[in-house]
Structures are given as structure tokens and as C-alpha cells.
Amino acid sequence: MSVVSNLEIVRNNIEKACKRSNRNLEDITIIAVTKYVTIERTQEAIEAGINHLGENRTDEFVKKQTQINNDDVNWHFIGTLQSRKVREVVDKVTAIHSLDRKSLAKEINKRTSKPVECFIQVNVSGEDTKHGLHPEEVLNFIREIDQYENIQVIGLMTMAPHVEDEQVLREVFRKLADLRDQVKEKHLAHAPCKYLSMGMSNDYEIAIEEGATHIRIGSELVGPYDK
Numbered sequence: 001m002s003v004v005s006n007l008e009i010v011r012n013n014i015e016k017a018c019k020r021s022n023r024n025l026e027d028i029t030i031i032a033v034t035k036y037v038t039i040e041r042t043q044e045a046i047e048a049g050i051n052h053l054g055e056n057r058t059d060e061f062v063k064k065q066t067q068i069n070n071d072d073v074n075w076h077f078i079g080t081l082q083s084r085k086v087r088e089v090v091d092k093v094t095a096i097h098s099l100d101r102k103s104l105a106k107e108i109n110k111r112t113s114k115p116v117e118c119f120i121q122v123n124v125s126g127e128d129t130k131h132g133l134h135p136e137e138v139l140n141f142i143r144e145i146d147q148y149e150n151i152q153v154i155g156l157m158t159m160a161p162h163v164e165d166e167q168v169l170r171e172v173f174r175k176l177a178d179l180r181d182q183v184k185e186k187h188l189a190h191a192p193c194k195y196l197s198m199g200m201s202n203d204y205e206i207a208i209e210e211g212a213t214h215i216r217i218g219s220e221l222v223g224p225y226d227k
């Protein structure tokens, strides 16, 4: 299917989820995850009206950004970020969604001269295969990175487990939202923590109902691709 048709379906679902949860459509940012698709398909997404793109590997991120060369596009880095790759992307990102360790914060801080907007990745479900801080580590981590003036913690990010059980998904998203509230209430200058990056193709409607502000959608929007 064309991205235009996919987008229509996704937008319709988002609208319904917003209605169910009394939220405003304008508070949801759709990030199209283009990690497995070609430049042509990525271009098609931009032409369909999408201006937030997400990539999870630095090489592909730089390649797509260079080839697409469009100042209207906001680029999100959503994958595990190796410290030695930071300088290749740090001044090109709208936001990094995967801040998960102090050494990475230190490297980001060192490689740029202006604040970088970051989401802290949280492993809410506790699965071994998932990256991210454990929820109980987050507040301490935020205190520790206070020293890095170029790190701006704008929100929290998580990946829900790959399950069908709606209740399980809801619980994961709720925990992240609670944690976000706890951080936000502290009114820290380096961690306004207003946003929630959560929800993918399988679970974005539930994520929106639980407060997601940034949803990262790949297969439903630019796919299908095998995950």
C-alpha cells in the first residue's frame, strides 16, 4: 500500500484513540521509522506529509539524511547509540530517544556545543533483551547527568514487550507515564521531561490512550517489513 493510504489509516486510528482518552491530536507526533525501507519509500513518506523520521543505526541515519537533504525533516535517533558513533549524528538529530547510560551522556555532551534533546530509554518490562535503565534507576541517573550542560532530558522512552495482551501493554505504558510525572514534578532545569516516546505499529493506540506524545511507527506506515 502507498504511504498515503497507510497514513490515512494510522491518522484515523490516532484520532479515535485521542477521542477515547480525551486528548488533543496536536499533542501527538508521528515518527515514521524508515529503518528497513529504501530512500524512495522514505521520500514517499515525506511527500505524504510526514516530517518526523526515525532511524536506529548511525550509518543508515547519516546516509538517509544526506541523500534526502531536506531541512523540513526532523530526524530522530531511536536505536542503541554507540559512544564512538556519537559525533557522526549529534549535531544532526532533532532528538535522541535512547539515552541509557552515563558514558553516553558524557560523550554527547563533549561532542556538541548546544543542548541536545534526549529521551531516557527505560526498560519497563524488565526483559533481558531490552536496552534501557530500570525504572528505579532513572531519578538517580537524571541527577548524575546534571553536570552535562548539553543534555536536555525532554522525556522518557520505552519499547513494550511483543505481546498481544492489552493489559500487559497498558501497564508498561502507565508505569512510564508515572515515572515521567515523577521527574517532571521535580522541575529540573536540565530535565523538563514533558514527553513520552512510546507506541509502535502493534500498540500505538494503547500508548496514546496512556499518554504517548511521540509514537514511532514503522511497518504500519512505510512497511510492511519483517521485524
Ligand SMILES: *Cc1c(COP(=O)(O)O)cnc(C)c1O
Pocket (backbone or CB within 6 Å): 033, 035, 056, 078, 079, 159, 200, 201, 202, 216, 217, 218, 219, 220, 227
Ligand atoms: C523498529 C522500531 C520501531 C518501529 O517498529 P514497528 O513495529 O515496525 O512499528 C519503533 N521503535 C524502535 C526503537 C524501533 O527500533
